[in-house]
Amino acid sequence: MRLAEHANQDVANNASNIGALVSFVGQVRDMNDGDSINTLTLEHYPEMTEKALLGIESEAKNRWDIIGSLIIHRVGTLKPLDQIVLVAVTSAHRGEAFKACEFIMDYLKTSAPFWKKESTNQGERWVDAKLSDDAAKARWK
Amino acid sequence: MNINILYFARIKESVNYSSENLDLPSDVKTVTALKNHLSLRGENWANLFNGKQVVRAAINHTLVDDLAAINAGDEVAFFPPVTGG
Numbered sequence: 052m053r054l055a056e057h058a059n060q061d062v063a064n065n066a067s068n069i070g071a072l073v074s075f076v077g078q079v080r081d082m083n084d085g086d087s088i089n090t091l092t093l094e095h096y097p098e099m100t101e102k103a104l105l106g107i108e109s110e111a112k113n114r115w116d117i118i119g120s121l122i123i124h125r126v127g128t129l130k131p132l133d134q135i136v137l138v139a140v141t142s143a144h145r146g147e148a149f150k151a152c153e154f155i156m157d158y159l160k161t162s163a164p165f166w167k168k169e170s171t172n173q174g175e176r177w178v179d180a181k182l183s184d185d186a187a188k189a190r191w192k
Numbered sequence: 193m194n195i196n197i198l199y200f201a202r203i204k205e206s207v208n209y210s211s212e213n214l215d216l217p218s219d220v221k222t223v224t225a226l227k228n229h230l231s232l233r234g235e236n237w238a239n240l241f242n243g244k245q246v247v248r249a250a251i252n253h254t255l256v257d258d259l260a261a262i263n264a265g266d267e268v269a270f271f272p273p274v275t276g277g
Contacts, residue, residue, distance in 0.1 A: 093276065094200060094201055095276070096198070096200055096250075096253075096269060096271065098253050099250055099253040124276060136277050159276060159277050160276060160277035162255075162274065164250075164271060164274050165274055166200060166271070166272065166274060166275050167276070168201070177201060177202040177272070177275075178275045180273035180274065181275075
């Protein structure tokens with residue numbers, strides 16, 4: 052299992068100005084579009100992924116008063132209940148960290164070069180991009 | 193000029209290439225021109241770039257539109273809309 056990871060500052064540091072740590076973990080569901088999922092395989096474009104995650108974190112830092120952030124995204128073959136992605140953000144007060152965490156996830160889902168392929172009892176299939184994810188990103192314009 | 197091209201996800205599977213190094217004719221200077229040039233390779237390539245499916249392009253790890261200019265030594269990538277997270 053490989054990881055695509057970027058942190059602009061260690062979120063686990065003990066800086067006394069941190070008053071909030073908000074995190075999101077995405078995990079593999081056992082059903083999608085009515086079919087049971089055996090495995091989910093994530094492909095990525097390593098150099099561009101690194102650049103995209105760096106850009107998303109930098110934009111989050113421009114927009115909100117956050118102290119640190121961490122993104123870990125797994126690639127390779129996963130199974131239901133496995134964790135796919137972690138986003139963690141620290142700030143002095145909760146509001147900034149909540150918003151920045153959601154912003155990072157919305158941008159990651161629509162801008163970072165990862166692709167999911169599901170293996171079901173019917174065979175393998177690539178997951179299609181969702182319009183609802185584009186709409187979620189558009190909220191932040 | 194000489195460029196590297198990478199293909200990802202379902203596009204990689206449909207053309208059966210993950211990467212290649214290619215010498216371009218001198219009139220191929222944009223992403224659109226490159227798509228047209230690759231479409232000459234056969235039906236599966238032409239189908240990929242006929243506009244019926246969304247094919248995103250990146251140059252040197254930055255997402256670009258079809259009018260973007262290609263320069264010697266660039267890394268051009270073609271891939272479907274992303275589905276991570």
